[in-house]
Amino acid sequence: MHTPKTIDDIQTMLSGQNYVAGRALSTVVFLSLTLGKPLFLEGEPGTGKTEIAKAIAAALGRRLIRLQCYEGLDVSSAVYEWNFPAQMVAIRTAEAAGATDRKALQTELFSPEFLTERPLLQAMRPDPAGAPVLLIDELDRSDEPFEAFLLEALSDFQVTIPELGTIKAPAPPIVIVTSNRTREVHDALKRRCLYHWVEYPDFAREMEILSARAPDASAALSREIVAFVQKLRSEDLFKKPGVAETIDWARCLLALDVISLSPQTIAETLGAVLKYQDDIARLEGGETKRLLDEARASLTS
């Protein structure tokens, strides 16, 4: 599939992948594809930041390369590493065979054959299907030195390996960076990207998402689920439920053959929506019933 020409194209393309995107998100995706700038998505967990990368890759028929960030992530696990055991084997074999040409051995040892490519380098490699989609997930978990390294990689799309030389991407990959905002990512990195804050969806959009992701749920149940979750988000909770939780919960309720919500079923399955004991304790007693009644009232109005 070729690059979409308008924002509407993006919306149809994403909905073809069962991803319901708002106008705002479609606009930044369009800009990112057209201008070739990385896309920086920030938002609460479970609002579909990682999913969008998968949807774009699938829709465009590109390869998805994922780099999951964590504290202590370094160049050897993000970019490349020399395959030392294999090099050692080669050296021992050469010794046993009595090879003495040192120069030839050296060129052989530091050839692409012994290079273990990690996600960033993989993304720089040419791909017959077109430049891959590089997903740098949860950047806020990595430490700042890695962020600084990424700055260079993302602006030039090239990586230098001392033994081999500089490897430059023939076409820049489609880069999507996500962050849960557990810490503020440096402005210099943000400046190179298009920024978008992914909000919780409103009622209508969440209904669309649910019908795309959990099509087995009846319309009446879906409406109740979404109304209840939306109501929960307006409460003062430590961790508000994301869209991922809504979908999970709908699937849980389907597995339990629930037709309509009741305080009893909610109390039994609340663990799929709320993940903190403080929040669950808050909904004990009559609180669940009150919220459910309010959610139902908002449905009828």
Added chain:
Amino acid sequence: MQLPELTLPDDPKLAENITHFARALRRAGLPVGTHHTLDAIRAVEAVGFTDKTDFYWTLHACFVSRPDHAQVFTQLFRMFWRDPKQIEDLMAIMLPAMSRLAQSRPPDPGDTRASAALTDGAEPPDAPEDESSEETEIEIDASRTMSAEERLRSLDFEQMTVEEAAAARRMLARLTLPVAPLRTRRAKPSPQGARIDTARTLRNAVRNGGEMRKLSYSVPRLRWPALVTICDISGSMSQYSRMVLHFLHAVANEKGAGWAKVHGFTFGTRLTNITRHFLQRDVDAALAAAGSEAQDWEGGTRLGDCLHTFNRDWSRRVMGQGAVVLLITDGLDRGDPDVLAAEMKRLHLSARRVIWLNPLLRWDGFAPKARGIAAMLPHVDSLRAGHSIKSLEDLAMALSDRDDRGEKDRLHRALSD
């Protein structure tokens, strides 16, 4: 990209207006550079100039890089693109219009910044909070022998006019509270380390088929203590607590300042945890959220009971790992002094250091006549005044010096007399 709508962005007027808009954003405090402006023009070119929503989100993608900037951006977008041709007129008439706006409804945190940016930094006049500000102005002029900033530093928070308080808040936002890290017994790998990490060296060697390529080194891991602040917001303290909360917000939001975590609690008649509200970048929004959570602003004080709640519910959660406690209160407690003494002792035992900020200390003749103060005094490490910017600056000293006792000894002597 060949789109029919492309004719408009070629129009230099639009590019010019986007540049003007970028400048207005910059004045509103958003980090907008030339780079962003160029991107925005290019992006508008790519999207086309057909739909206002698309236009909004296009500029949003280019100019906004933090969620809390979105509000200022939206306000400014609304004001600016209402009629971009008459932007100069708009700027000229904005000042009176804004002051009317400010009176008709409580301004959003982003609103004041947005309007100030459009009126080129000329801030809308303060809400008429203080009728007497006219008279005090004369007083300021008379006493301006020091530099204005110097004078402001030593001025009591309670004696400040509205403007002075605003200036003081700006100074507080720049104030830092440095803290020395604690060395732990654990080590972490570091190429600069002096100690050889044998276990790690061998582990790496095993991965490489028994070949030891290089030595791994380690350094002692450093850890920063947490800061727990318990702030009195009862009637006698309200002005000081507001200022101190401003200061704490700055400390909590300062990047790399050291503190592992800054916990905030307020108490009057009951204890409220406002830690989460410190995370909001905008200080006005943060304090408004904290204020709505703490229902007991300017009520009475029940210090003993509140400390009891703290010790029971929060102490184990937030005081682990040697937290420093900053207690901000005047100590005028109406409860039982024995309860207070017991709770203070408990607090002192679980904290690394307890520092008491008491704004009443500014009175030179201040003696701990109130029984609450006498009950608390033995259980704090250091007692300091917290009534002016200068005194908050000195707080950093109390934190860096382990033996700092502040005014504690003077009060002790006064107590035994």
